Amino acid sequence: MAVVSTPGVLLRAYPFRDTSQVLRFYTRDLGLLSVLAKGRRRLEAKGAAGSSPFAEGVLVLSFRRGRELQTLRDFALERARFGLGSHPLRLSGASVLGELALHQGEGEANPLFFRGLSEGLDALETVALDRVVPEVLARLWSLVRLLGYRPVLDRCVRCGRPPAMGETVRFDVAEGGISCHSCSGSAQGPRLGPVAREQLGALVEGVAPTALLGGRAHLRLAGEFVAFHLGGGLPLRSLGVLRGLLPEDHP
Ligand SMILES: [Zn+2]
Numbered sequence: 208m209a210v211v212s213t214p215g216v217l218l219r220a221y222p223f224r225d226t227s228q229v230l231r232f233y234t235r236d237l238g239l240l241s242v243l244a245k246g247r248r249r250l251e252a253k254g255a256a257g258s259s260p261f262a263e264g265v266l267v268l269s270f271r272r273g274r275e276l277q278t279l280r281d282f283a284l285e286r287a288r289f290g291l292g293s294h295p296l297r298l299s300g301a302s303v304l305g306e307l308a309l310h311q312g313e314g315e316a317n318p319l320f321f322r323g324l325s326e327g328l329d330a331l332e333t334v335a336l337d338r339v340v341p342e343v344l345a346r347l348w349s350l351v352r353l354l355g356y357r358p359v360l361d362r363c364v365r366c367g368r369p370p371a372m373g374e375t376v377r378f379d380v381a382e383g384g385i386s387c388h389s390c391s392g393s394a395q396g397p398r399l400g401p402v403a404r405e406q407l408g409a410l411v412e413g414v415a416p417t418a419l420l421g422g423r424a425h426l427r428l429a430g431e432f433v434a435f436h437l438g439g440g441l442p443l444r445s446l447g448v449l450r451g452l453l454p455e456d457h458p
Contacts, residue, residue, distance in 0.1 A: 208270070208271050209269075209271070210268070210269060210270070210280065211236070211237070211268050212265055212266065213234040213235050213236035213237055213265070213266055213268075214234065214236075214264070214265050214266075214285075214321070214325075215232035215233060215235065215240070215263065215264070215265075215266045216232060216261060216321070216324060216325060216328065217231075217259070217261060217262045217263070218231045218260070218261070218308060218309055219231040219260075219305075219309070220260075223243065226246050227245045228243075228244045229241055229242070229243055229244075229276065230242050230243075230244055231309065232266060233305075233308040233309075233311070233321060233324060234266065234316075234321065235316070235318050235321040235322075236316055236318070237314060237316055238311060238312070238314050238315040238316045239309065239311045239312065239313045239315070240277055240313065240314070241275060241276050241277070241313070242266070242268060242276065242277045243276050243277070243278050243279060244279040244282075245278070245279075259287055259288070259289065259292075260291070260292075260298075260301070260302075260305070261291050261301050262284060262286065262287050262288060263284075263285055263286040263288065264282050264284040264285045264286070265282070265285065266279060266281070266282055267279075267280045267282070267283075268280060286329070288301075288328055290332035290333065291328065291331060291332050294336060295452055296336055296340075297331050297332065297336075297339060299445050299448045299449040299452060300331045300339050300340075300342065300343040300449060301327075301332075302448070302449075303343055303443055303445045303446050304324055304327045304328060304331075304343070304346055304347060304350065305445075306443045306444065307347065307350055307351070307437070307443060308350075310433075310437055310438050310441075310443075311354075317353065317354070320350060320353045320354065323349050323350050323353055324350065327342075327346035327350070330342055330346065331343065338415065340419065340422040340425075340426065340449070340453070341410070341415035341416060342415050343426075343449065344410045344415065344419070344422075344429055345409075345415040347429055348410045348412075348413065348429065349411075349412075351429075351432070351436075352411060352413075354437060356432075356437065357411060358378075358383055358384050358385075358407075358411060358432065359382075359383060359385065360384060360385055360407060360408050360411065361408075362384075362385075363376070363384075363385060363386055363387035364379055364382040364384040364385065365379075365382070365386055365387070365390040366387060366389070366390050368389075370385065370387055370388075370401075372401070373401055374387065374388055374401070375388065375398055375399065375401070376388065376391065376398070376399050376404065377391040377398055378396045378397050378398075378399050378407075378428060379395070379396045380396050380428075380432055380435050383432075383436065397424060403421060403424070406420065406421075406425070407425065407428070410425065410429075422453065426446055426450050427450070429446065430442050430443055430447070433446075
């Protein structure tokens with residue numbers, strides 16, 4: 208048993224027995240972790256923002272590799288991120304990023320993913336409400352890329368030909384990229400016109416286009432990609448929640 212310390216973001220909290228909690232953190236140095244916090248009241252009284260979702264701070268743990276539940280000794284809160292609770296759009300956007308982190312294997316550290324998650328949550332706390340969707344998409348695709356999955360957008364995944372100017376292609380989720388007009392005869396997957404393809408390219412690089420068109424369709428496409436390549440077929444439920452919050456006429 209070692210005492211270790213790492214920054215971490217709180218993703219989930221469950222009550223455990225009378226006064227304790229099981230907390231799931233995505234940590235910088237140890238990846239996804241489940242920890243037991245004994246004496247919930249005492250933890251909250253310390254200003255640890257007990258179960259406030261997406262709170263970030265430094266955890267001190269009694270750690271044993273391979274153990275399912277580590278023991279939390281202390282948590283020094285650095286960012287409470289109460290602003291994420293100020294609007295359902297912000298909260299569901301943050302939940303999209305949190306849910307992707309929860310899909311990761313326990314104990315697999317990815318410090319760049321941790322930083323991307325942390326910066327994404329910070330951005331969603333303050334971004335203008337009409338910019339939440341492009342921001343979520345840019346942050347989500349960045350995290351997907353940090354996990355090693357970059358969709359192919361500059362050439363057809365079947366024949367290798369770059370799309371012609373103005374060509375409408377299909378996004379082949381299973382193949383992980385675009386399929387050109389000639390190859391996509393029998394292919395499934397959403398159509399991507401030149402603008403949609405360019406905007407998707409920006410999102411994958413972590414850039415939120417100033418006037419994103421088809422936000423709903425982009426959320427659906429990102430969801431299908433993540434479910435197929437990273438979620439074992441399971442969609443990120445919070446992407447559906449976020450889509451459901453958008454007005455019918457959302458661009
Ligand atoms: Zn082709």
